[in-house]
Amino acid sequence: DGGITQSPKYLFRKEGQNVTLSCEQNLNHDAMYWYRQDPGQGLRLIYYSQIVNDFQKGDIAEGYSVSREKKESFPLTVTSAQKNPTAFYLCASSMGPSGYNEQFFGPGTRLTVL
């Protein structure tokens, strides 16, 4: 079954902690993306990666970090520098910029700061 998986589904973070959100895809997609969604808001791009070992900052990268060591995996770390991390985090993937670039989303991780 091809798709995108994210884990965990729910995550609770204490103040000052770093936490890592997992995103894995088996669609053989080159590009992967991380978005943040706040209640009643649209999607805001955090980081994205077109190829392995390369990634770019999106519109709200401060307080976040990523790595892309494998084509299938694009984990996101929410650091203690992110002052308001409570949100719904969505990972997406696409074939890459050469095509229409339609993106497909994982089920999301809901992060709450305690």
Place this chain on the structure above:
Amino acid sequence: QKEVEQNSGPLSVPEGAIASLNCTYSDRGSQSFFWYRQYSGKSPELIMFIYSNGDKEDGRFTAQLNKASQYVSLLIRDSQPSDSATYLCAVKTPRGSTLGRLYFGRGTQLTVWP
């Protein structure tokens, strides 16, 4: 000016009516256009994309693209309560194409009442 704007909503229609969702974009060179549906608490799901002027139909859904006026719309015929969701418009702009990203609108919330 934002890359992509959607009518703010919320939009409320009776069951069986036609729901019309609109999206405008700022970059005249934009290439492909996507509509996503997002149920409350879930991740976005791609329902249609269009890249040529005119209409594209898929079941009860019709996407309409007018590049001269820089708008794209989604019509939902015979609306059902199960269509109640937030609809996100996304655009592949020339700048986004170079960067390998899409630009998303903030979404329009649709409610279909029985």
